[in-house]
Amino acid sequence: MSEGTNPWQPVCSTADLQPGQFIEFRLTVKAREPEGMPLTGFLFLDDGEPRAYLNQCPHLGIELNWMPGRFMDSDNLFLQCSTHGALFKTGTGECIAGPCQGDALTALELRKQDGQWQIRLPD
Ligand code: FES
Numbered sequence: 001m002s003e004g005t006n007p008w009q010p011v012c013s014t015a016d017l018q019p020g021q022f023i024e025f026r027l028t029v030k031a032r033e034p035e036g037m038p039l040t041g042f043l044f045l046d047d048g049e050p051r052a053y054l055n056q057c058p059h060l061g062i063e064l065n066w067m068p069g070r071f072m073d074s075d076n077l078f079l080q081c082s083t084h085g086a087l088f089k090t091g092t093g094e095c096i097a098g099p100c101q102g103d104a105l106t107a108l109e110l111r112k113q114d115g116q117w118q119i120r121l122p123d
Pocket residue numbers: 057058059060061062081082083084085086098099100
């Protein structure tokens with residue numbers, strides 16, 4: 001990202017983020033990967049604490065979910081990759097089971113500004 005550009009991207013209004021809900025978003029063009037694939041991410045409340053991660057499994061680099069807004073395992077305890085079932089801690093993104101065990105999701109910095117949740121675009 002070139003210097004002087006705003007690294008913060010609005011995701012949703014703070015009122016839109018409700019417990020149990022996952023808000024998916026596409027990062028702006030400035031954060032695209034070299035191949036031109038837009039990165040996506042998701043935002044949710046983890047026991048009341050907002051968290052955002054890139055929607056990218058550390059195993060193969062593909063999106064975690066097959067169904068819109070569905071990121072949790074059947075016990076509703078861990079984030080789960082739909083492809084090979086890797087489980088991730090909601091608070092840290094650390095993979096605790098599956099082919100990428102020990103690796104982690106990429107967390108996105110968040111801030112509340114002008115009634116919106118905003119994520120900081122990765123460099
Ligand atoms: S792609 Fe996520 S566990 Fe394999």
